[in-house]
């Protein structure tokens with residue numbers, strides 16, 4: 001039914017292309033591979049030369065029935081493939097990005113190829129991101145644009161232990177705060193100095209007040225730097241802050257508080273630049289997602305599979321789509337583990353399970 005031998009051959013090919021996010025040639029090469037594949041099955045493709053995204057559609061009209069989303073980049077730098085290329089051992093496959101998420105990308109194209117032949121009425125869109133691992137800063141709007149045209153979305157990040165998928169993810173804001181004060185000799189002219197470090201200290205206290213674990217909001221000022229010596233009033237300081245949310249209202253509340261803090265300083269003559277490095281809305285299972293989960297469970301049961309559902313504090317591109325109210329599932333790819341480290345593995349027998357499941361489910365969503 002599925003040509004799994006070809007699947008594994010293709011998997012070896014794409015895993016053996018280094019495609020760390022910063023390795024633009026590598027990401028482009030992965031895009032070339034998938035663009036060829038999509039063209040061969042009659043899909044219309046679009047590339048963005050700047051962001052390297054690839055979009056492949058079975059038809060050009062809207063709405064898109066099914067959006068399948070994945071990323072071509074990995075966290076591994078060039079040279080990783082030379083050190084540890086694709087290899088298989090029993091039911092496991094290893095190699096950089098084998099689970100996160102090159103096997104997921106191949107599930108997308110393999111599914112689409114068959115679905116489009118046997119269910120041409122389905123309007124399918126495959127979206128390949130090139131910079132998910134660094135927060136999708138320049139590709140977020142493109143994904144949101146596709147999400148807005150879509151009825152259902154599936155993100156093929158790796159499946160979890162025992163085949164579980166992800167239905168809930170926290171939202172995340174990544175901030176860099178840069179404080180600019182006025183430097184002076186701390187002994188000779190302390191009155192002329194305005195400390196960026198002191199201003200930052202006030203901010204840290206204020207930001208930490210926003211943590212409320214009872215509603216799932218956490219705040220972590222994870223990195224601070226500033227100053228050059230103990231006898232110099234520091235004119236510069238910066239900190240990196242990670243904020244996580246279960247609720248959109250909390251996320252908005254925190255953003256409003258940050259904007260308010262930035263309006264006036266605690267220490268006179270100190271200014272702050274607020275730089276947002278990443279913004280992911282929380283992914284909470286809405287009623288429509290719950291209904292999709294029910295359908296998925298029923299289909300899985302027919303096939304003799306059981307699907308668990310997990311919640312995680314980690315973010316993925318699914319956050320962007322789910323925040324639009326589109327029923328969205330994540331972790332749809334084959335099962336893997338140890339992602340982002342050199343022991344990353346993929347469970348080969350779950351490739352077919354995922355193909356079977358989504359092949360049975362997706363036509364019923366029309």
Ligand SMILES: [Zn+2]
Pocket residue numbers: 071100101132157158
């Ligand atoms: Zn991933």
